[in-house]
Amino acid sequence: MMVLQVTGENVPQPIDSFVYAGLCPFVLNNIKKSGYLKPTPVQKYALPIIMSGRDLMACAQTGSGKTAAFLLPVIDALLSDPRDLIISGHHCEPHVVIMSPTRELALQIYSEARKFAYGSTVKTVVVYGGIPAYHQAQQIMRGCHILVATPGRLIDFLSKGRITLSSVRFMVLDEGDRMLDMGFLRSIEEIMEHPTMVPKEERQTCMFSATFPEDIQHLARKFLHNYLFLGVGIVGGACSDVEQHVHMVTKFQKRPKLLELLFQDDGEKILVFVEMKRTADFIASYLCDNNVPTTSIHGDRLQRERETALCDFKTGHMRVLVATPVAARGLDIKNVSHVVNYDLPKSIDEYVHRIGRTGRVGNRGKATSFYDPEVDGALARDLLKILQQADQSIPPWLKESASSKLCSSQFQFFRFGGNDVRKFDTDDEPPSFLGDGSGSSHRHPEPLEPEEKWN
Numbered sequence: 001m002m003v004l005q006v007t008g009e010n011v012p013q014p015i016d017s018f019v020y021a022g023l024c025p026f027v028l029n030n031i032k033k034s035g036y037l038k039p040t041p042v043q044k045y046a047l048p049i050i051m052s053g054r055d056l057m058a059c060a061q062t063g064s065g066k067t068a069a070f071l072l073p074v075i076d077a078l079l080s081d082p083r084d085l086i087i088s089g090h091h092c093e094p095h096v097v098i099m100s101p102t103r104e105l106a107l108q109i110y111s112e113a114r115k116f117a118y119g120s121t122v123k124t125v126v127v128y129g130g131i132p133a134y135h136q137a138q139q140i141m142r143g144c145h146i147l148v149a150t151p152g153r154l155i156d157f158l159s160k161g162r163i164t165l166s167s168v169r170f171m172v173l174d175e176g177d178r179m180l181d182m183g184f185l186r187s188i189e190e191i192m193e194h195p196t197m198v199p200k201e202e203r204q205t206c207m208f209s210a211t212f213p214e215d216i217q218h219l220a221r222k223f224l225h226n227y228l229f230l231g232v233g234i235v236g237g238a239c240s241d242v243e244q245h246v247h248m249v250t251k252f253q254k255r256p257k258l259l260e261l262l263f264q265d266d267g268e269k270i271l272v273f274v275e276m277k278r279t280a281d282f283i284a285s286y287l288c289d290n291n292v293p294t295t296s297i298h299g300d301r302l303q304r305e306r307e308t309a310l311c312d313f314k315t316g317h318m319r320v321l322v323a324t325p326v327a328a329r330g331l332d333i334k335n336v337s338h339v340v341n342y343d344l345p346k347s348i349d350e351y352v353h354r355i356g357r358t359g360r361v362g363n364r365g366k367a368t369s370f371y372d373p374e375v376d377g378a379l380a381r382d383l384l385k386i387l388q389q390a391d392q393s394i395p396p397w398l399k400e401s402a403s404s405k406l407c408s409s410q411f412q413f414f415r416f417g418g419n420d421v422r423k424f425d426t427d428d429e430p431p432s433f434l435g436d437g438s439g440s441s442h443r444h445p446e447p448l449e450p451e452e453k454w455n
Contacts (some may be wrong), residue, residue, distance in 0.1 A: 004041060007420040008228035012048040015039060021047050027076045030116050040065035042232045046206075047073050055227035056206045057176070057220060057420075061356065064232060066208045067112050067174070067332070070098075074170050075117050078145050085123075086167055087143040093167035094125075094147035099191070101178045103128040103150055103303060104310060108332060109174060110148045122146065127153045130303030137162055151179070151187035164196040168203050171223075176207030177216045177349070185219065192223050200225045210356060211349040217421040229420035241359035242339075242367050244392045246383065249370040254342055255286060261340060261368060262292055262320065268337040269313070272322045273354050275343040283342065284322045294320040325350060333357060341369035348382035377401060 015021040018031050018039055039047065042060040046069035049056050060066055074096050086093040098113075100106040110126035117124060125144035127136045129152050136153070140162055147154075147163070157163040171192075173179045179188055191197070205224050212220075221227075249257050262270060274280050277298040287294040295309040295318040313321040314333055321333075325345065336358045345351050351369075358365025369383075380401040387394050 003232075004045065005231035005419070006045060006228060007422065008054075009226065011228060012052045012054070014044040015048055016044065022051060023047075023072065023076045024080050026079055026120055027072060027116065030118055031072070033118075034115060036068070040069075042066055042230070043069045043072070045230050045232070046070065049228050049230065050074070050204065050206060051076065053204060055200075055204055055224045056230060057212065057217070057224065057227055058206070058208045058230040058232075059210065059212045060208070060230070060232035061210055067109060068116070070172050070174075070206050070208060071109075071113055071116050074146070074172070075113070075120075075122060077169065078117075078122050079120060082121075083167070083169075085143045085145060087141070089141075091162055091164050092140045092143055093164050094144050095167055096146040096170040096172070097154070097165065097168055098146065098148045098172040098174060099154065099179060099188070100148065100150055100174050101184060102175075103130055104297075104306065105174065106148050106150050107307075113146050113148065117146070124148065127157065128303075129153045129156075130306075133157075151184055151191065155187060155190055158191070158194055158196075165191075165194055165198060166196045168198045171203055171205045173205075173207045175209050176220065177209040177211050177213060179207075180216050180219045188223075210353055213349065214421050221421075229422070231419065242355050242365045242390070244355065244387055244390060245366070245368045246371050246387070246395060246398055247368065248373060248395070248397055250374070251372055254370050254372075255283070257370065258283070258340065258342060259287070259290055259292075261338070262287070265338050267319070269316065269333075269335050270320045270338045270340060271313075271333070271336050271357050272320060272340045272342050273345075274322060274324060275345070277324055279343070280322045280324055284320075287320055287322070292320055293318045294322060296322040298324040325354070337365060339365070339367045341367070344369055344371060344376045344379055344383075346379070348379060348386060351379070351383065351386065371398070371401075373401065377404065380404070 016039075018028060018036065021039070023031070042058060042064045046056060046058055046066075050070065050073035058066065058069065060069075078095060083095065085095070098109055100109060106126055106128045110124060113124045123142070123144045124146040125136070125139045126148040127133075127140070128150040133153065133156065137157070140147075140157065154163070158165075173188070178184065192200075200223060205227070207220055207224070247257065258272065272283065274283060277300050280296040280298045284294045284296040295312050297306050297309045301309070309318070309321065310333075312318040322342075339355050339358045341351070341354060345354065355365075355367035358367060371380075371383075380398060384394060384398055384402040387398075
């Protein structure tokens with residue numbers, strides 16, 4: 001059963017069809033061309049919220065269609081209420097800024113934005129680091145309505161005056177929890193508090209992610225104005241379309257165990273996650289030596305090498321992609337049948353994001369994790385709860401590890417992932433579910449239809 005939660009004042013009614021959502025004919029036509037049959041749960045609620053002019057913090061399972069949930073209403077607003085695009089010989093003023101924590105995700109959002117705006121006057125530009133800025137600057141100077149950016153390159157263009165934020169109508173943070181963690185917070189603050197930035201009361205700010213921990217929500221609230229909180233699915237939980245397996249494997253057993261799994265899934269597209277950059281290259285070389293076509297992606301590879309690796313994997317030229325967490329967030333790689341956590345992550349939210357690379361668009365997927373008792377004990381309790389939430393088979397040894405006093409847990413009263421923290425400002429009880437349109441809330445389980453075509 002799909003559980004939905006909407007909290008805040010004056011919640012708009014959800015939609016059941018794109019046709020009756022109030023979108024302009026042009027956007028509806030591109031939705032049809034893209035093969036979208038009906039809105040996914042997150043789209044049913046996010047579209048009317050954004051189209052009604054409200055700020056939004058949305059937490060939904062990976063692979064649930066979050067990208068289309070913010071792109072469709074934003075592009076509709078640009079076409080339904082067109083405004084002059086301000087361009088000078090020195091700078092451009094975008095109407096929409098979409099920020100992404102990774103270059104690969106920025107490119108993916110850019111591609112989706114172009115698809116939904118195809119044939120219109122809406123101009124979309126993407127800027128990101130790792131490549132020379134000159135060509136990107138030339139594109140910006142031609143004007144853009146939608147700017148998709150990574151924080152570092154955006155700050156670079158802001159500091160040089162090539163971009164100002166005086167015309168921003170929509171500010172979107174994709175993978176918002178990671179954008180607001182300690183690695184990005186200072187950059188996000190610099191952008192949000194830039195002298196040219198439109199005040200939060202005069203723009204719409206939307207944040208999307210699969211996980212919104214409580215401390216990140218408190219940081220995010222200062223950038224939002226009278227926002228609604230949307231939670232879809234088991235909040236912060238793993239997608240139930242993913243069959244999860246956990247094996248106890250010591251570090252010296254991992255390589256032969258990985259080969260065993262790959263030969264069992266011969267011909268399938270498999271994504272392998274490791275924690276360290278050198279491990280990614282080592283495992284990729286090891287698999288190639290064993291006649292498994294493999295490539296790797298990590299932060300030390302040049303941007304063109306990263307893009308080539310992704311292209312080789314997406315097209316099937318390489319059957320296996322070995323990746324550090326740089327590829328875990330937001331990437332939509334079609335037909336990934338199996339995700340392998342060669343190294344388990346340090347946090348359970350990262351685990352949720354990783355296994356969400358399979359089981360996308362309503363399809364079934366499989367995730368296998370190697371649990372090293374000498375390294376992964378701190379994750380045992382949270383991993384057990386994730387498996388329990390998704391009704392997965394649990395090995396007895398994991399229950400024993402989880403009961404150990406050495407184990408810690410990031411779960412807090414089922415607040416992990418993203419229940420609205422505003423409920424806890426005044427209540428001691430967990431938040432209830434689904435707003436009825438009046439600002440009140442009640443529980444609303446909704447079955448997830450298998451025929452739904454997810455983004």
